[in-house]
Amino acid sequence: MADQSPAEAKMAELIVEALNLEDVAAAEIDPEAPLFGDGLGLDSIDALEIALAISQEYDVQMQAEEEHTREAFATLRSLNQFVESNQKA
Numbered sequence: 032m033a034d035q036s037p038a039e040a041k042m043a044e045l046i047v048e049a050l051n052l053e054d055v056a057a058a059e060i061d062p063e064a065p066l067f068g069d070g071l072g073l074d075s076i077d078a079l080e081i082a083l084a085i086s087q088e089y090d091v092q093m094q095a096e097e098e099h100t101r102e103a104f105a106t107l108r109s110l111n112q113f114v115e116s117n118q119k120a
Contacts, residue, residue: 062111063107064106078104
């Protein structure tokens with residue numbers, strides 16, 4: 032498992048809190064593991080919950096129909112990179 036950066040650790044906490052993942056510790060989320068399917072096993076409803084939490088926490092809007100949004104949800108690392116690159120200065 033790769034180590035989480037401080038920003039990834041904060042994003043992992045946001046995911047755990049937004050989805051009320053009682054059986055997952057934020058520190059246990061591998062930043063390079065898939066968030067959907069065999070990874071955390073998230074689904075499209077979870078993605079909506081995460082997008083809402085990101086919007087509230089980081090003021091970054093995620094549009095479901097945009098291809099880069101789908102790519103951003105691949106892993107914790109890609110999600111964090113998407114948010115960092117789209118935050119308003």
